[in-house]
Amino acid sequence: MTAPRATPGRIRDVGVVNWLACQIAGRAAGTGPPNLFLTLARRRGLFRGWLWFAGRLMPGGTLPRRETELVILRVAHLRDCRYEFDHHVRLARRAGVRERDVERLKEGPDAAGWNPRERAILTATDQLHDRRDLDDDAWTALRTYLTEGECVELTVLAGHYEMLATVITALRIQPDEHR
Secondary structure (H helix, E strand, O other), rough: OOOOOOOOOHHHHOOHHHHHHHHHHHHHHOOOOOOHHHOOOHHHHHHHHHHHHHHHHHHOOOOOOHHHHHHHHHHHHHHHHHHHHHHHHHHHHHOOOOHHHHHHHHHHHOOOOOOOOHHHHHHHHHHHHHHHHOOOOHHHHHHOOOHHHHHHHHHHHHHHHHHHHHHHHOOOOOOOOEE
């Protein structure tokens, strides 16, 4: 792996409040302070705004946590973003995502074993990744299982993790140390 382009900040780089938020996030994830957080925290106000926004999607979103993690893991897999994938495999376990689900995610929405709602969500995630849009069939399938508001949340969730994968890749953010 290449060296990070922007290194994780230290307490004097990120400020005490952001440093504490990074420490808490690491404890919750079972790692040290996440390198992604410490890197983003170099822009203190941006980090706090992003943290609030991201927290409204996960863990504070209205979609069931298992489905949220399926979307995040699928995006991370499609983007080949090892950092995000590994981080969310740990979090997904707590939300009921099993090892066989993680392996199926690599195959995609057509893999055997998904229920119809999960298949619709994963199909939408794939289309948002591939096309940056949803065709009418994918939208109709989503609306069979999700409210209009949940569909909005799903598209924002997938787009947010596409953005994070871009940031992680471009800045060469290094894996977190496990506790």
